[in-house]
Amino acid sequence: xxxxxxTLAFVAVxxxxxxxxxDLLFTMTGDLKPIKNGIVLCGENGKIRAxxxxxxxxxxxGYQTLTAKVAMPGIIDAHSTVGLSGILNSPKHDQEQLExxxxxxxxxxxxxxxxxxxxxxxxxxxVVKTNVPSITSVKDTLVPTSAVxxxxxxxxxxxxxxxxxxxxxxxxxxxxxxxxxxxKMEEAKADKEKDAPAPNLRLDILVDILxxxxxxxxxxxxxxxxxxxxRLQEEFGFNLVLDGAAEAYLLLEEIKAAGVPVIVHPTMxxxxxxxxxxxxxxxAKLHKADIPFAFQSGYETYVPKTRVVHFEAAMxxxxxxPQEVALAACTIQPAEILGLDKKIGSLxxxxxxxxxxxxxxxxxxxxxxxxxxxxxxxxxxxVK
Amino acid sequence: MRSxxxxxxxxAPFLLLPFFxxxxxxxxxxxxxxxxxxxxxxxxxxxxxxxxxxxLVKGDTILAVGTSEDVKIPVEAEVINxxxxxxxxxxxxxxxxxxxxxxxxxxxxxxxxxxxxxxxxVRNTSINKARAGGITTANLMSGxxxxxxxxxxxxxxxxxxxxxxxxxxxSDGSLAYGVKMANGTNSxxxxxxxxxxxxxxxxxxxxxxxxxxxxxxxxxxxxxxxxEEAFERDLALETLADILExxxxxxxxxxxxxxxxxxxxLKEEFGFKVVLHHVSEAWKVADExxxxxxxxxxxxxxxxxxxxxxxxxxxxxxxxLSKRGVVTAFHTxxxxxxxxxxxxxxxxxxxxxxxxxxxxxxxxxAGAKMLDLDxxxxxxxxxKQADFVMLSGDPFSIYTRVLETHIEGEKVFDLENxxxxxxxxxxxxxxxxxxxxxxCFYR
Numbered sequence: 152x153x154x155x156x157x158t159l160a161f162v163a164v165x166x167x168x169x170x171x172x173x174d175l176l177f178t179m180t181g182d183l184k185p186i187k188n189g190i191v192l193c194g195e196n197g198k199i200r201a202x203x204x205x206x207x208x209x210x211x212x213g214y215q216t217l218t219a220k221v222a223m224p225g226i227i228d229a230h231s232t233v234g235l236s237g238i239l240n241s242p243k244h245d246q247e248q249l250e251x252x253x254x255x256x257x258x259x260x261x262x263x264x265x266x267x268x269x270x271x272x273x274x275x276x277x278v279v280k281t282n283v284p285s286i287t288s289v290k291d292t293l294v295p296t297s298a299v300x301x302x303x304x305x306x307x308x309x310x311x312x313x314x315x316x317x318x319x320x321x322x323x324x325x326x327x328x329x330x331x332x333x334x335k336m337e338e339a340k341a342d343k344e345k346d347a348p349a350p351n352l353r354l355d356i357l358v359d360i361l362x363x364x365x366x367x368x369x370x371x372x373x374x375x376x377x378x379x380x381x382r383l384q385e386e387f388g389f390n391l392v393l394d395g396a397a398e399a400y401l402l403l404e405e406i407k408a409a410g411v412p413v414i415v416h417p418t419m420x421x422x423x424x425x426x427x428x429x430x431x432x433x434x435a436k437l438h439k440a441d442i443p444f445a446f447q448s449g450y451e452t453y454v455p456k457t458r459v460v461h462f463e464a465a466m467x468x469x470x471x472x473p474q475e476v477a478l479a480a481c482t483i484q485p486a487e488i489l490g491l492d493k494k495i496g497s498l499x500x501x502x503x504x505x506x507x508x509x510x511x512x513x514x515x516x517x518x519x520x521x522x523x524x525x526x527x528x529x530x531x532x533x534v535k
Numbered sequence: 536m537r538s539x540x541x542x543x544x545x546x547a548p549f550l551l552l553p554f555f556x557x558x559x560x561x562x563x564x565x566x567x568x569x570x571x572x573x574x575x576x577x578x579x580x581x582x583x584x585x586x587x588x589x590x591l592v593k594g595d596t597i598l599a600v601g602t603s604e605d606v607k608i609p610v611e612a613e614v615i616n617x618x619x620x621x622x623x624x625x626x627x628x629x630x631x632x633x634x635x636x637x638x639x640x641x642x643x644x645x646x647x648x649x650x651x652x653x654x655x656x657v658r659n660t661s662i663n664k665a666r667a668g669g670i671t672t673a674n675l676m677s678g679x680x681x682x683x684x685x686x687x688x689x690x691x692x693x694x695x696x697x698x699x700x701x702x703x704x705x706s707d708g709s710l711a712y713g714v715k716m717a718n719g720t721n722s723x724x725x726x727x728x729x730x731x732x733x734x735x736x737x738x739x740x741x742x743x744x745x746x747x748x749x750x751x752x753x754x755x756x757x758x759x760x761x762x763e764e765a766f767e768r769d770l771a772l773e774t775l776a777d778i779l780e781x782x783x784x785x786x787x788x789x790x791x792x793x794x795x796x797x798x799x800x801l802k803e804e805f806g807f808k809v810v811l812h813h814v815s816e817a818w819k820v821a822d823e824x825x826x827x828x829x830x831x832x833x834x835x836x837x838x839x840x841x842x843x844x845x846x847x848x849x850x851x852x853x854x855x856l857s858k859r860g861v862v863t864a865f866h867t868x869x870x871x872x873x874x875x876x877x878x879x880x881x882x883x884x885x886x887x888x889x890x891x892x893x894x895x896x897x898x899x900x901a902g903a904k905m906l907d908l909d910x911x912x913x914x915x916x917x918x919k920q921a922d923f924v925m926l927s928g929d930p931f932s933i934y935t936r937v938l939e940t941h942i943e944g945e946k947v948f949d950l951e952n953x954x955x956x957x958x959x960x961x962x963x964x965x966x967x968x969x970x971x972x973x974x975c976f977y978r
Binding site for chain 1: 664836841
């Protein structure tokens with residue numbers, strides 16, 4: 152008899168039949184204000200079945216219910232090297248975050264290499280969920296090629312490019328090669344007599360950038376480097392995402408006019424080198440200027456290799472950014488910048504059932520993460 | 536523990552004057568300002584939290600701390616209403632690389648003769664930033680790339696023109712400092728004279744201390760037999776002899792549990808006073824550390840990285856050590872962790888199971904004990920130096936800001952001051968084109 156009940160109970164909590172009940176539910180929709188005493192139902196397909204106040208939503212029989220003080224959409228890190236940079240700090244063993252064998256290598260994919268700031272054009276980025284056990288093919292990614300990473304400023308300088316001016320000249324020359332490749336492609340399309348150019352890993356991705364199919368993510372910290380990135384965008388008309396942007400507070404009008412989103416450097420990044428004039432108030436200033444922005448865990452040499460994205464959001468909240476905006480900048484805002492806001496980033500019917508649960512204000516250091524849910528499945532339930 | 540009466544260099548003229556101008560001294564005495572901070576939430580750290588408390592400061596010294604009923608405010612006192620604000624003792628960072636600090640060079644792995652005192656740039660903005668983080672006292676040291684990289688220096692972060700304005704003088708006239716040592720991978724290099732293994736590292740250190748034992752014996756004999764004659768001093772062995780005599784504390788960088796035990800063995804063999812620093816794997820040998828009664832200055836990192844020996848670093852180190860009675864303090868290791876995030880260490884400690892009281896001690900009194908300065912700083916008690924921080928709220932909340940930092944009664948940081956605010960928040964000019972200092976950051 153006892154055994155039968157256990158079996159029944161097990162069947163009852165099969166895949167995806169999960170309800171989350173939270174004292175404060177940040178759906179990250181509308182005015183971003185949380186629902187008091189809210190409920191999220193995760194459907195069998197890993198998507199959200201219903202969201203709303205407990206007064207309007209009834210938890211169906213057989214659902215497993217998790218309770219939390221605060222629940223919010225699963226956190227999205229807009230720029231990370233997790234899985235690429237290991238802890239050993241040994242270039243031969245676990246440092247895959249940057250390929251420096253040549254200054255421009257847009258053909259490299261993140262599946263094989265990384266994109267820590269440091270090379271003029273270091274390769275392609277991808278978006279992946281943290282419930283993927285391993286990436287065996289691009290099918291395991293959410294977006295196989297989400298952007299091409301580029302770095303301006305002192306971090307990208309070596310023998311050649313050895314100066315900021317030379318770096319821009321090299322980038323322009325490369326993008327022009329892409330333009331002539333695109334022209335050959337278009338001519339072949341229009342004229343059957345002409346042969347299409349042979350596929351070329353490097354030139355093909357440059358064409359994708361020029362055709363606005365793939366954005367160019369440019370890491371630029373100093374104001375002159377940010378201005379150079381905006382000039383490049385104006386000349387070649389690609390989709391630009393500014394990354395880092397430590398001195399963006401000096402160019403708020405220009406960035407706003409260009410309609411460019413910013414993935415801000417980790418708030419607790421080290422204030423040295425090109426970041427020496429960084430400010431903890433940058434996110435608050437971008438918010439005030441109505442420039443879309445998101446947080447990142449980023450990459451640093453030595454320790455820590457990567458930071459924790461919601462701690463970075465928390466520190467920005469301590470320096471003038473409203474709490475709900477800080478939460479949006481690690482959920483719905485990065486989803487929009489990555490072009491994934493139809494699928495993830497907020498708690499809405501039909502979107503992926505990705506949630507993070509906390510025993511207090513998610514931004515307080517003393518608060519613990521209690522559960523993480525991805526595609527309706529609990530992937531972590533240890534209190535951390 | 537040897538009690539050391541401290542005399543701040545800045546106060547020296549006032550202390551000498553009375554012998555010659557006693558009447559002038561009396562009038563000066565009455566001119567010394569008394570400040571009363573009232574209605575504040577006060578954490579004296581040495582005693583429980585006080586709601587609506589009063590902190591009474593006269594000149595550079597704390598006169599009284601208590602509830603509004605307990606503390607009588609003198610008529611001549613200037614009253615400051617600190618309603619809604621929180622006052623805690625000045626923060627003490629037991630391990631920092633601010634102020635362009637540098638020690639030993641690459642000529643040998645053991646260089647006790649080198650003083651970091653001779654490298655400090657008090658104009659480096661990292662010091663302004665540390666004040667903005669509420670830090671009033673710091674142990675500035677060289678990196679961990681040597682078995683022994685030199686003498687550290689304990690500084691009060693007073694506003695000074697040269698490093699001498701920031702130093703702490705002990706009763707014997709010498710400056711307050713310790714000695715920096717390290718083991719594990721940082722001090723191991725590919726070629727000599729540096730060691731290539733942990734075994735060789737320990738052997739080199741032991742031989743040096745055995746040499747120092749002989750030197751100390753010779754020095755003692757000389758003092759007993761012919762004190763009038765000059766003694767041929769060896770600058771390096773002199774420092775080691777001071778350690779053997781318990782005059783100086785060894786601040787020992789160590790991560791892995793076996794490296795921690797190596798330090799405990801050295802302490803056992805040579806009997807020196809030691810503070811363990813970083814101790815990533817302390818949770819594995821917490822019982823052994825407690826048994827050896829050795830204080831630990833710990834680091835918190837948001838995520839591990841950088842080297843294999845720190846792989847098993849855990850946030851629970853603070854809880855595991857403090858609940859066993861180990862004196863446990865935090866440090867910034869600035870630039871590893873920015874001095875402005877120092878308060879956050881206590882919050883991470885609490886998150887991982889440390890009590891609020893122990894976490895606050897870790898920022899203040901525990902650090903004072905490690906530097907042998909707990910008779911003058913580390914808690915808000917009558918007679919101690921008036922080093923305190925005024926906060927906008929709960930010390931453990933991320934939303935709390937440091938509003939003011941006071942050292943010996945002088946306000947050295949004020950968030951309302953635009954220049955101070957630039958250093959507190961960052962912005963154009965906050966960097967002053969200076970490079971990261973110290974440690975292993977750029978190796």
